[in-house]
Amino acid sequence: MLVLKSGLSKEELCEIFDPKFPFILIESFEPKGLSKWWQTDLKFLGTKFKNLSIRHMIFDIQTDLEGFKKIFQLNTPHYLSIYQFDKPIPDTLVPRFLPDNNKERILKQNGLKHHYLFNFEFLTITSFEEEFLTEIKMNEEKFGVIG
Numbered sequence: 001m002l003v004l005k006s007g008l009s010k011e012e013l014c015e016i017f018d019p020k021f022p023f024i025l026i027e028s029f030e031p032k033g034l035s036k037w038w039q040t041d042l043k044f045l046g047t048k049f050k051n052l053s054i055r056h057m058i059f060d061i062q063t064d065l066e067g068f069k070k071i072f073q074l075n076t077p078h079y080l081s082i083y084q085f086d087k088p089i090p091d092t093l094v095p096r097f098l099p100d101n102n103k104e105r106i107l108k109q110n111g112l113k114h115h116y117l118f119n120f121e122f123l124t125i126t127s128f129e130e131e132f133l134t135e136i137k138m139n140e141e142k143f144g145v146i147g
Contacts, residue, residue, distance in 0.1 A: 002133050004123040005146050013123065014069050016143065018132055021113045023085040024068045026061040027095055031074070062089050080118040087111040 004016075017024075037053045061071065068082070083095065093110050095103065107115075108128055117124040127133050136143055 001127075002125045002136055003146050004125070004136075004143050005121065008123075008143065010072055012143070013118075014072060016123075016125070016136060017065055017068070017116075018084060018114055018129075019065060021084045021086045022064045023088055023111070024061075024063050024065060025083040025085065025089050025095075026063070026068065026071065027081040027083065028058050029061050029071075029080070030056070030058045060094070078118070078120045080116075082116040082118070083107070083112055084114040084116070085111040086113055 035055055037055050040052055040054060042049045042052055042054070061067075063071065081095075083089075087110075090110060093106075095107060098106050113129055114125060114127045114132060125133065125136065
C-alpha cells in the first residue's frame with residue numbers, strides 16, 4: 001500500500017493508473033455532490049425518461065482508462081473508490097457488499113489488480129502487483145509518496 005499527498009493535478013493523478021489493465025470500476029459515483037436538483041434524461045429497464053429533476057444519484061461506473069480520464073476531469077467529488085481489473089467486472093460483483101473477511105480474495109479472483117482510494121487530500125493505492133507500487137515509489141518526488 002502507498003499513500004500519496006495532495007497537490008497533484010488530475011493529469012498527474014491519471015498518470016498513476018496502470019495502462020495494462022483496461023477495466024475500471026468507479027464505485028458509488030455521485031456526479032453532483034450537492035443536494036440541488038438537476039435536469040437530465042435517464043434510461044433504465046428499457047424505458048427512457050426525459051427531462052427529469054433528480055438529486056442524490058449514486059451509481060457504479062464500469063469504463064476503460066480513457067473513459068475514466070474524461071469522468072475524472074469533471075468536477076468529481078473529493079472521495080472516490082476506484083478499482084482496476086484485468087477483465088470485465090461481473091454483474092454480480094459489488095465490492096461494497098462483499099464480506100470483509102473474503103473481500104480481498106474475491107476481488108483478486110475476479111481480476112482486481114489495483115485499488116485507488118481518493119479521500120480528500122490523499123490517494124491510497126493498494127495493489128496485488130508489488131512492481132507497480134515499486135515503480136510509483138521510484139517516482140516518489142513526482143507523485144508525493146508519503147507512506
